[in-house]
Amino acid sequence: MKLVERFELFKREKEAYQELFRELEKGQKPWAMVISCCDSRIVPELIFKADPGEIFVLRNVANVVPPYGIFPSVDAAVEYAVEHLKVQELAVLGHSQCGGVKAMVEGTLETGGLFKWLESRARQIGGICCTKSAEKLNVKLSIENLLKYPCVEKAVSEGTLKIVGLYYDFANFTLELIE
Numbered sequence: 001m002k003l004v005e006r007f008e009l010f011k012r013e014k015e016a017y018q019e020l021f022r023e024l025e026k027g028q029k030p031w032a033m034v035i036s037c038c039d040s041r042i043v044p045e046l047i048f049k050a051d052p053g054e055i056f057v058l059r060n061v062a063n064v065v066p067p068y069g070i071f072p073s074v075d076a077a078v079e080y081a082v083e084h085l086k087v088q089e090l091a092v093l094g095h096s097q098c099g100g101v102k103a104m105v106e107g108t109l110e111t112g113g114l115f116k117w118l119e120s121r122a123r124q125i126g127g128i129c130c131t132k133s134a135e136k137l138n139v140k141l142s143i144e145n146l147l148k149y150p151c152v153e154k155a156v157s158e159g160t161l162k163i164v165g166l167y168y169d170f171a172n173f174t175l176e177l178i179e
């Protein structure tokens with residue numbers, strides 16, 4: 001299996017990582033959380049030049065943050081990062097050529113898990129004509145929901161957490177702030 005073979009290649013780099021991972025055995029202290037799409041072309045650790053232990057990453061299809069209390073997996077990850085790990089920065093990272101957003105814009109989601117996951121967001125961005133605008137609006141809507149998570153609201157009001165929406169165009173190497 002290719003994954004296992006690739007791990008064997010990684011093991012050859014053990015020397016370079018051993019000290020870092022020994023240190024991380026004591027615990028993780030990431031300074032940022034990134035909520036990203038699952039898309040294989042989007043690699044938060046790579047583009048933010050982060051070592052293991054620096055960024056707490058939640059990935060899901062189309063980097064969606066639903067309203068609080070609906071999908072416990074998202075609630076749990078955000079609460080863990082904000083309340084326990086006390087990250088100082090939290091970003092929702094949208095991206096170019098997002099298949100999830102494209103499907104929402106084109107209305108091609110009909111049944112199954114993808115439909116369940118994206119149906120309510122699709123209602124909000126389905127009317128947008130261009131995928132790029134929808135990708136950016138999708139980040140904005142995630143940020144709006146995120147700001148209503150109780151732990152986020154508290155940390156932002158106390159000044160210990162900064163929230164940012166980002167739009168990454170991978171082919172053009174650009175990163176745009178979404179206000």
Ligand SMILES: [Zn+2]
Nearest residue numbers: 037039098099
């Ligand atoms: Zn995507």
